[in-house]
Amino acid sequence: MKRILLHSLPLLLLIGFLTSCSKEDDVMAPATARVMVVHASPNAPAVDVRVNNTVALSNVAYPVNSAYTSINAGSTNLKVSPAGSTNYVIDATVDLKSNMNYSVFAIDSVSKIKAAVVMDDLTAPATGKVHVRFFHFSPNAPAVDIAVTGGPVVFSNRMFNDQATNASLSNFTPLDAGTYNLEVRLAGTNTVVLALPNVTLTAGKIYTVFAKGFAGGTGMQALGAQIIVNN
Missing domain, CATH: 2.60.40.1110 (Immunoglobulin-like)
Known part of the structure; x- marks a missing residue:
């Protein structure tokens, strides 16, 4: 029995050394x-x-x-x-x-x-749902509402870079998946400044939508909306 233990000692020491290194690597990662x-x-x-x-x-x-x-x-x-x-x-x-x-x-x-x-927050949406948020990043555009065309407001009274002073505006909102006709309105009014037709939101996806460009801009700098898929 003593001979077996002595012969096994180098192997046991090697295993112990490798295990120790592995734990150290985990700690140091x-x-x-x-x-x-x-x-x-x-x-x-x-x-x-x-x-x-x-x-x-x-x-x-x-x-x-x-x-x-x-x-x-x-x-x-x-x-x-x-x-x-x-x-x-x-x-x-x-x-x-x-x-x-x-x-x-x-x-x-x-x-x-x-x-x-x-x-x-990339927590997965519930079955049949999507997560959406909106940022106002058009530097010279007034406060806006994002609404279903001819229908209810989804995001209200959003101002340029307002999430910088209200972190809750960075949160995602759960919506039913589907294809939406949306519009950007002057905040608190029915005046449409930008139509966003046929916006398809796929179940399980997480989206960030932001207003881009300049009010009165042309070409690549025209007022518009950009959609990012976060997951």
Whole structure:
């Protein structure tokens, strides 16, 4: 019995060493968050995004969004510059919580460009439902309501970048899946400023809709709406 134990000792020590290393690796593995970047500044050029001074995304054009990217959680520096340059138009430090999801929007006109950071709750919708939220990112447009065409208001009295001072406006609203005819109205009125026909919302999906462009803008800078599928 003693000989068997002695012969087994090196193997037992090796197993113990590997197990210890595995536990140490688990402890040392950095906590991460997932971040999506959205270019929502109507007259800004394509941009590069740096995370803690390392290029994470290149040549992101308006109004394109990236996929979610995993980065280390904690205090995180985000820099945005015109593609190919280091002329930073956004230089912001944000606190990203472990295992959470975020969207970082580059918003406002290029002379006032800034970051809007929101948390994304990607909890799956109930059967037959979708989750939807709306952001107002048209810099010169007045407050608006988002309503079913000729019907009830879904999101009321939304103002430019208002979620920055009211975090609850970043929450998703459950709706029945289906195809909707929607319209953007001047807040509190029946005056339609933008029609959004045939918006298909697929069961189980999570959507972010944001107002883009300028009131009175033309071409790529025209007032419109952009839809992001978050999941």
